[in-house]
Amino acid sequence: xxxxxxxxxxxMTKAVKNKSQEKRSLPKSLTGIQGLDEITGGGxxxxxxxxxxxxxxxxxTLLAMEFLVRGAMDYGEPGVFMAFEETAPELTQNxxxxxxxxxxxxxxxxxAIDFVRIERSEIDETGDYDLxxxxxxxxxxxxxxxxxRVVLDTIENLFAGLQNQGILRAELRRLFRWLKxxxxxxxxxxxxxxxxxxxxxxxEYVSDCVILLDHRVTDQVSTRxxxxxxxxxTAHGTNEYPFLIDxxxxxxxxxxxxxxxxxxxxxxxxxxxxxxxxxLGGEGFYRGTTIxxxxxxxxxxxxxxxxxxxxxCRRGERCLYFSFEESQGQLIRNMRSIGxxxxxxxxxxxxxxxxxxxxxxxxxxxxxxxHKIVQEFQPKIVVxxxxxxxxxxxxxxxxHTMLIRLIDFLKQRQVTAFLTNLTSGGDxxxxxxVDISSIVDSWLFVRDIELGGERNRALYVxxxxxxxxxxxxxxxxxxxxxxxxLDVYVGPEGVLTGSSRLSQEEREKAADLIRQQEAERKDxxxxxxxxxxxARISALRKEFEVEQAEAQAADGEEKKRERALAESRTAMAxxxxxxxxxxxxxxxxx
Amino acid sequence: MKKSxxxxxxxxxxxxxxxxxxxxxxxxxxELRLYVAGQTPRSVTAFANLKKICEEHLAGRYNIExxxxxxxxxxxxxxxxxxxxxxxxxxxxxxxxxxxxxRDTERALVGLQLRPTGTEVxx
Numbered sequence: 001x002x003x004x005x006x007x008x009x010x011x012m013t014k015a016v017k018n019k020s021q022e023k024r025s026l027p028k029s030l031t032g033i034q035g036l037d038e039i040t041g042g043g044x045x046x047x048x049x050x051x052x053x054x055x056x057x058x059x060x061t062l063l064a065m066e067f068l069v070r071g072a073m074d075y076g077e078p079g080v081f082m083a084f085e086e087t088a089p090e091l092t093q094n095x096x097x098x099x100x101x102x103x104x105x106x107x108x109x110x111x112a113i114d115f116v117r118i119e120r121s122e123i124d125e126t127g128d129y130d131l132x133x134x135x136x137x138x139x140x141x142x143x144x145x146x147x148x149r150v151v152l153d154t155i156e157n158l159f160a161g162l163q164n165q166g167i168l169r170a171e172l173r174r175l176f177r178w179l180k181x182x183x184x185x186x187x188x189x190x191x192x193x194x195x196x197x198x199x200x201x202x203x204e205y206v207s208d209c210v211i212l213l214d215h216r217v218t219d220q221v222s223t224r225x226x227x228x229x230x231x232x233x234t235a236h237g238t239n240e241y242p243f244l245i246d247x248x249x250x251x252x253x254x255x256x257x258x259x260x261x262x263x264x265x266x267x268x269x270x271x272x273x274x275x276x277x278x279x280l281g282g283e284g285f286y287r288g289t290t291i292x293x294x295x296x297x298x299x300x301x302x303x304x305x306x307x308x309x310x311x312x313c314r315r316g317e318r319c320l321y322f323s324f325e326e327s328q329g330q331l332i333r334n335m336r337s338i339g340x341x342x343x344x345x346x347x348x349x350x351x352x353x354x355x356x357x358x359x360x361x362x363x364x365x366x367x368x369x370x371h372k373i374v375q376e377f378q379p380k381i382v383v384x385x386x387x388x389x390x391x392x393x394x395x396x397x398x399x400h401t402m403l404i405r406l407i408d409f410l411k412q413r414q415v416t417a418f419l420t421n422l423t424s425g426g427d428x429x430x431x432x433x434v435d436i437s438s439i440v441d442s443w444l445f446v447r448d449i450e451l452g453g454e455r456n457r458a459l460y461v462x463x464x465x466x467x468x469x470x471x472x473x474x475x476x477x478x479x480x481x482x483x484x485x486l487d488v489y490v491g492p493e494g495v496l497t498g499s500s501r502l503s504q505e506e507r508e509k510a511a512d513l514i515r516q517q518e519a520e521r522k523d524x525x526x527x528x529x530x531x532x533x534x535a536r537i538s539a540l541r542k543e544f545e546v547e548q549a550e551a552q553a554a555d556g557e558e559k560k561r562e563r564a565l566a567e568s569r570t571a572m573a574x575x576x577x578x579x580x581x582x583x584x585x586x587x588x589x590x
Numbered sequence: 591m592k593k594s595x596x597x598x599x600x601x602x603x604x605x606x607x608x609x610x611x612x613x614x615x616x617x618x619x620x621e622l623r624l625y626v627a628g629q630t631p632r633s634v635t636a637f638a639n640l641k642k643i644c645e646e647h648l649a650g651r652y653n654i655e656x657x658x659x660x661x662x663x664x665x666x667x668x669x670x671x672x673x674x675x676x677x678x679x680x681x682x683x684x685x686x687x688x689x690x691x692x693r694d695t696e697r698a699l700v701g702l703q704l705r706p707t708g709t710e711v712x713x
Contacts, residue, residue: 117670122686124701127636127693132627133659133671140663162673162689 026233029077029149029185032070033063035252039228039237045208048232049176049186053197053204054213059224059245060189062098063213064151065091066250067187069100071149072110077185079149080141081113084157088113098249112141118161125163131171135178142184150179150186156199169202176206197229208232214240223362226252242364244372253368253405264288265414272311273304275485276444276459279474281467285442287380288414289465290407292437294421295446299457300478301420302326304446305383306335306342307483308418313345317380320373321353324389328353339481352377358389363402366393370406374415382410386420387436396435403436441465446476449497456498458488475501620644620652621681627674628660632691636675639692647704679703 028042037043044050044067052060068079083091091113092102105111114137142150155172162168179186188207193199197210204210210229215222225240243252268283277284285291291308293301309319323331331353332342345351354373361369374382384406390399403419410417419440437443442464448455457476461469474485475497489496489504496504624640626633637656644652659666659674669678669687679686679702688701 114667116672118672122684124686124688124697125690126688126695126697126701127639127690128632129673129675129690130632131672132674133625133666133676134673136627136659136663136674137666137671140666158672 028234029071030075031067032074033066033250033252035241035243036226036250039226039241039252040209040231041234041236044185044187045232045234046185047180047183048208049179049188049206050209050211051188051190051198051203051207052211052213053190053192055192055215058192058213058215059243059250060213061086061094061153062245063211063250064153064187064189065095065100066098068111068149068151069095069102069105071185072105073100077148078110078145079112079151080138080145080147081111081151081153082138082141083113083115083153084118085154087115091115097247098245099247100249109145112145112147114138114141116157118157120161123161129164129167131158131168131175134171135175139182142182148184150184152186152188154189154191155203156191159200169200172200172202173206176203204230213243218362223364225364242368244365244368246372248372251368251372253364253371263414269315269416270311271304272307272309273483273485275474276483279461279470279472279485280442280464281469283467285416285464286466287416288411289441290411290417290419290439291442291444292419292421292440293444293446294423294437295457296423296448299446299448300476300483301422301446302331302385303335303338303340303478303483304444305385305418305420306331306338306340309351309381309383310340310342310345312381313342313348313350316350318349318377319345319351319381319383320377320379321351321383321385322370323353323355323383323385324358325386327355331355337480338478338483352379358391358393361393363390363393363398366390367402367406371409374410374413379415381416381418383418384420386422388422400435404439407436407439442467449495451497452500452503454498454500458495458497459485618651618682620648620679621655622652623655623657623669623678623680625657625659625666625669625671625674625676625678628658633675635693636677636691639695639698640677643692643695643698643702643704647699677702 027046028040028044029046030037030043031040052063054060065081068081071077071079081091086094095102102111102113106113116134116137138150141147152175155175158168158172159165176188188203190198190203192212193201197204197212207230209231212227212229214225214227216225217223224243224245226243227240228236228238241252243250265287267287268285269287270277270284271280293304295301305321309321312319321331326334328346332346335342342351346353352373354369358366370382387399387403390402393399407417419436443462444459445462446457446459449458450456457478458473459476460473461471463469473488473490473495475488477484477486489501622640622644624633624637626636637654640654644654657665659671665671669676671678673689675689675691677688677692677698679688686701686703688698692698
């Protein structure tokens with residue numbers, strides 16, 4: 001719902017920028033106020049009156065003051081401050097709280113302060129009059145320092161001091177005209193009226209530009225917002241923009257104007273956990289992306305953030321850690337228990353912690369503060385832990401919008417954002433409280449797996465744009481040496497972790513051993529059988545040899561006997577003198 | 591020129607005080623200053639009206655100084671002048687300002703505290 005909106009807005013801002021670059025466009029005076037020049041496309045209309053309205057305490061005077069002081073200091077445009085409410089010493093004091101030295105500027109004739117005191121009790125009115133005295137005073141002050149900027153704060157007081165409304169209204173109209181004729185860039189402040197921008201419903205019509213300041217309190221959380229209600233002759237941002245007043249003055253955050261034009265980096269950065277880098281295609285995350293890690297309570301989200309930060313600091317990169325739940329001391333102590341010494345990075349000014357309860361400010365204020373700190377510290381990594389807390393500072397929709405703005409802001413600066421999100425029980429797991437899962441680039445999930453009477457952590461990569469990431473679950477261990485990732489047991493009995501995994505692994509080891517022993521035993525038996533067989537074979541062979549030998553021996557005897565017989569017969573025949581042939585026949589018969 | 595601050599906190603005067611003031615003015619000269627911006631018909635009218643009032647009520651013990659802010663713009667801040675014409679009663683104290691062309695004489699007299707109230711007429 002928000003994204004098309006953002007797109008439209010960014011196109012518009014571009015249009016504003018293009019327009020302001022064109023020569024024929026309205027000449028403008030830079031206010032020097034952070035962000036305001038961006039929204040207005042170059043500042044307030046030059047030589048014309050701008051009305052700043054808002055209720056009491058909205059910051060009108062400060063805005064006007066900063067406009068004047070910046071003009072005098074940064075743009076060489078002297079200015080006159082005509083104060084109807086505060087005296088010069090009071091104004092000087094107030095300006096000092098913003099870091100401006102009005103006394104010095106007055107001495108250098110860069111700024112003139114004219115306090116106009118109107119005391120109704122000492123003024124009587126009889127007949128006709130006009131405000132020429134005011135014009136002359138202002139004109140004189142402008143001439144003395146050659147002012148190009150004028151602030152009137154707050155002209156409502158004229159109505160409090162003088163009675164004739166008809167004259168006043170006519171004279172105010174004349175005043176705006178007069179300011180235009182003098183060619184000064186004027187800022188006029190006015191109290192906000194009931195149902196109208198101003199109490200007298202006049203100033204907004206005669207001003208060329210109207211800025212509305214608002215200080216709203218929703219659910220006891222206050223937020224300052226600024227809106228350009230009207231700007232004649234130029235396009236301008238129309239949204240309400242949050243703004244901040246602090247010791248450095250006014251800053252408006254034109255954050256909704258950020259588009260999707262940020263540069264992308266090919267550089268990969270380590271998550272600080274080697275095996276996680278392996279899961280993310282071997283090299284970790286892309287620089288300048290947004291990483292979300294969500295998980296149920298106590299699953300080690302903060303520990304992973306700490307690893308990431310530690311790795312970045314080791315590379316010599318600056319990190320900002322925004323914690324909405326733990327204090328700096330607590331975080332450092334807790335991370336020491338997993339072997340991370342974050343204190344050293346704090347001391348080397350590579351790491352800054354900013355701990356505050358989410359409810360301490362409004363969302364816009366959080367955004368503004370984060371912006372400011374990021375701009376000052378120029379970190380490479382920003383951690384927000386956890387983003388769900390921000391809902392407490394506003395509502396879900398606002399938190400969502402704020403995070404989108406923040407992510408865009410960080411992306412534009414090539415800052416890698418590391419967000420953690422607590423998934424509360426009962427909610428769908430793959431869901432964030434603030435519905436930002438679709439805009440993050442990498443999403444890691446840490447979950448509990450409850451099995452065999454214990455809870456174990458498992459991590460997986462839900463998505464990681466542009467990387468060939470692992471689709472597997474890893475067991476996530478918090479050891480005294482940091483986070484460790486292990487393969488989980490995935491087998492016929494499902495996914496096992498922790499001691500179940502260990503016991504399953506043991507069981508498998510035992511089974512393996514038994515199988516091995518069985519095989520060895522079979523081998524041995526076979527060996528034995530072979531030996532037995534061979535023994536029998538050799539025994540039989542010996543027996544056979546014996547028999548063969550006996551048979552040969554018997555054969556020899558027989559032949560001997562036959563020879564002996566034949567010899568004896570021959571001898572007998574010889575003795576009987578028988579035929580040799582007969583002898584032969586006899587032998588054949590046998 | 592920041593004399594206006596010395597006028598102190600303005601407050602409604604009691605009748606006794608007004609009487610006292612009046613008593614003291616018997617011997618005191620009234621210092622009146624009329625701020626105008628150029629010779630406009632309105633400033634001419636205002637001066638004429640003022641002159642008339644003074645002649646009637648303060649004959650012989652008043653001074654009128656006319657300050658033309660077009661000529662002396664820097665004098666406007668001193669008496670915190672916004673509206674033109676403005677009559678400032680410098681003396682007797684306290685400081686009073688009357689804005690307008692003094693067309694309404696009764697109101698002007700009340701403003702100058704020549705009359706304690708609009709209804710009670712004292713001679």
